[in-house]
Amino acid sequence: MVRHTSLVLLGLGTFGSALAQQSILVGFSDEAGLEAVLERVNPPPDEVGAFSGGVGATKEPTMFRRPLKVARKATGSGSGRKLGIFDGTGNSPGPTEPAESETELTIGFLRVDFTDEDGLPIYSNNTDIDKEIDALNLLPGVTIAELNGEVKALDFPTNVKEGNVRGSSLQGQIERVLAEAETWGIFEMINITQFWAGGSQEVTPQSDVTICVIDTGYDRGHDDLPDTSDGLTGFTPPGQGGSFGVWDDDGSSHGTHVAGTIGAIGSNNIGVVGVNPDPSKFNFHIGKGLGDNGSGSYAGIIDCIEDCVANGADVISMSLGGSGSNSLMESACEAAYDDGVLVVAAAGNSGSTDYLYPASYPVVMSVASVAEGGGPESDTYGELSSFSTRNDQVEIAGPGSDVVSTTPNDNYDSYSGTSMATPHVSAVAAWLISLFPNCEANQIRNAMINSSQEPPRAIDGYDNLYGHGIVDAGAAYSLLSSANCVGAGGMSSSDAGKTLSQMAQGGAYQRDIGCTVDAHCYLGDPSFGTRYCSDTNTCATVPGTAPSPSPTASPTPFTPCVGADVKITVEFKTDDWPVESSWTLSQTCGSGFSESSPSYSERFKVHIENYCTSNGEFVLTVNDSYGDGLFEGGYFKVYRDDVEMISAFGVDFGSSTTESFGSCAPVTPSPSKSPVTPIPSTSPSISPTSQPTTSQSPTKSSAPALEATFDIDITAPKCGEISSNCTATSDLLIGTAANDEPNQGDDKSSNTIDGCQDGSD
Secondary structure, three states, X not given: OOEEXXXXXXXXXXXXXXXXXXXXXXXXXXXXXXXXXXXXXXXXXXXXXXXXXXXXXXXXXXXXXXXXXXXXXXXXXXXXXXXXXXXXXXXXXXXXOOOOOOOOOEEEEEEEEOEOOOXXXXXXXXXXXXXXXXXXXXXXXXXXXXXXXXXXXXXXXXXXXXXXXXXXXXXXXXXXXXOOEOOHHHHHHOOOHHHOOOOOOOOXXXXXXXXXXXXXXXXXXXXXXXXXXXXXXXXXXXXXXXXXXXXXXXXOOHHHHHHHHHHOOXXXXXXEOOOOOOOOOEEEEEEEOOOOOOEEEHHHHHHHHHHHHHOOOOEEEEOEEEOOOOHHHHHHHXXXXXXXXXXXXXXXXXXXXXXXXXXXXXXXXXXXXXXXXXXXXXXXXXXXXXXXXXXXOEXXXXXXXXXXXXXXXXEXXXXXXXXXXXXXXXXXXHHHHHHOOOOOHHHHHHHHHHOOEOOOOOOXXXXXXXXXXXXXXXXXXXXXXXXXXXXXXXXXXXXXXXXXXXXXXXXXXXXXXXXXXXXXXXXXXXXXXXXXXXXXXXXXEOOOXXXXXXXXXXXXXXXXXXXXXXXXXXEEEOOOOHHHEEEEEEEOOOOOOEEEOOOXXXXXXXXXXXXXXXXXXXXXXXXXXXXXXXXXXXXXXXXXXXXXXXXXXXXXXXXEEEEEEOOOOOOOOOXXXXXXXXXXXXXXXXXXXXXXOOOOOOOOOOOOEOOOOOOOOOOOOOOOOOOOXXXXXXXXXXXXXXXXXXXXXXXXXXXXXXXXXXXXX
């Protein structure tokens, strides 16, 4: 019999990497704090050689519209999820007030470069960015110093790993659509077309609205999009460099695609139609938060958020994200929310439980993606897109698979990603605000949750996949019309005696502060218990109705093999398309040993399987169902008694590759066997590193991976009698990242491509 244990390591994917040029964001409370930072990072020329500190040239400081309350001081470059309100299990007794913010207000921030454009430290005697962050945090007048992280667009073209796209013959970009196409998300799912001009339930907006799209830019002059004559305005953050581009010239196409879903012009007999098809009913303001290459920095996103609010935005739509939380960016989102702006962002394309930011901040509405499946009459209509991130901050879902929209140069294309779902939600929010201008942003947000469609799931209410449900414009309009702002969306901030950001809880518990009826507290799943709206207008759980969580068993270390048996270890790291990969390992002689891989679903995840069996000749067969091998970021290795026998990195082997080692001839067992499980080949540091090189270059591009160092020490107990069928499993989470999403599983059959830049997008 074969004895087996498994160890799973989730490594960083290609998304959460630091920028090639690392920089630090430093918030300050007064002019003296700014001067203290400048003195440290820009020492006089005669002191540069001996100066123990010093970072490098800085950009011009950004001054906030008004002082911000920054929630915490960061130490080092570590980033955490700043929620601390609910545990996401349904067992919390009720909402908890956010911790008091720092008493020192932040009036602005400075971007301080730590490395040059090649990633090399600016000063040779100061190469530890964590220590520099700690030193900057100790300066008088500094409210926070933290790493300036990277954000990326969260989508990918449908023609990447396209498969069969239902009802489409797209090959790259569509040169021209000569009649207005009825896209499935707008015309079938979100329930809005009857309210347009000439529709059976036509409604008239009560106020103008401005939608601010922070993305890669906008193709000004596109025949199917509003122009400056329609009120279009925009902004490019300063100091970005020539290759970054400008707001009204989209070198990526991502931002133009997002904008088309929101507001492609209707009744012009060309192209597509947006959720808001009449450019006289809304205004676009564009923030170029991402460069033409689809990536940007937290500093640029903060600048754009501030600019959106200053230019009268009612809704901010961000189809982008980064894998690390950032206090200054969160504070900018909170300030926007307190100023009455509804902030909407893509949940991510990791297909896992990773948290992406800004979507995972409580003040931001996090959007998941659903697919068309077999159409409105099918059981698969509205199923979750396989790439969609699923966690307890997901709040609502929208159409995100195979979305056709505008691209530069009067073209159109089909993209997939939570980037595509997000503009459906933000556009509906803007439409509702125009119809119910007296409702606060938090009330509009809650009304959208309370009126959402039930997706195809076993239990209604809330889950980490779809959030509260799929956006439904018509149902939200009906609810607000009949129940008014309070009945549909809860108390106003003034009646609740709180700021809007204090009321925002995000995810499952978004509606808990300011509830007015028990229905505002309903979450469906029994694990949340029986919930009701208390006399204090906060949601609470009836004691004893929420089951206690089961204790988690401690992982069991691998017990050394005994006798003549050898230890066989298979180490397999998935690439960007995990569901395509599988392997089998078998003996051609000996005990008849044969094992196969488990099903893989997580991107860039290291799986380690350990077995004890007799020695002999072993044959490893690695398969790829799509036929393009294992790409950059993925690898496989096989060890015998902790000695590497087979290894391959990023190999384009087509559908299958076979390698063997060992012999059927008798082999003397190794005199000693180490109980330590092999460590995956990722050795993380804060700077981006390359995957090991091979003679075959991968054909898919991938962003540099950010790695984090770690040590694993697995000590085996002394072995007594060993059961031949004992098993042990342990999972170790190294880190997570959300990135471009590859084509996976169910979405191949339902015509969704998961190759995001969302995930990229």
